[in-house]
Amino acid sequence: xxxxxxxxxxxxxxxxxxxxxxxxxxxxxxxxxxxxxxxxxxxxxxxxxxxxxxxxxxxxxxxxxxxxxxxxxxxxxxxxxxxxxxxxxxxxxxxxxxxxxxxxxxxxxxxxxxxxxxxxxxxxxxxxxxxxxx
Numbered sequence: 001x002x003x004x005x006x007x008x009x010x011x012x013x014x015x016x017x018x019x020x021x022x023x024x025x026x027x028x029x030x031x032x033x034x035x036x037x038x039x040x041x042x043x044x045x046x047x048x049x050x051x052x053x054x055x056x057x058x059x060x061x062x063x064x065x066x067x068x069x070x071x072x073x074x075x076x077x078x079x080x081x082x083x084x085x086x087x088x089x090x091x092x093x094x095x096x097x098x099x100x101x102x103x104x105x106x107x108x109x110x111x112x113x114x115x116x117x118x119x120x121x122x123x124x125x126x127x128x129x130x131x132x133x134x
Contacts, residue, residue, distance in 0.1 A: 023078045086120040
């Protein structure tokens with residue numbers, strides 16, 4: 001985020017990862033149209049409130065399904081490529097960590113990839129977000 005001085009006022013530019021109202025509405029409408037097979041996930045469309053522009057009552061399994069399966073599709077054409085790539089790598093690591101089988105060699109690769117992801121995220125998001133990690 002940068003400050004812009006136009007003579008009289010100083011205004012903050014919108015962050016590159018922030019979605020405008022139309023993009024959020026598009027994603028919420030897309031989520032509202034989703035339908036998972038029975039017993040795979042809760043009907044996520046019931047969690048969308050278009051009037052308040054929010055998702056409500058998401059349980060941990062719903063968040064897990066959102067991160068693991070929906071992020072690659074939901075944000076592909078909306079976010080800038082560098083941000084979408086970082087989200088995709090998080091998605092990749094999350095799927096691997098949550099898989100039924102873990103291999104030692106693969107976990108060593110994931111350790112390197114996670115460090116790269118954190119570096120990319122530090123370049124995108126404000127440093128105050130990572131303050132608790134130090």
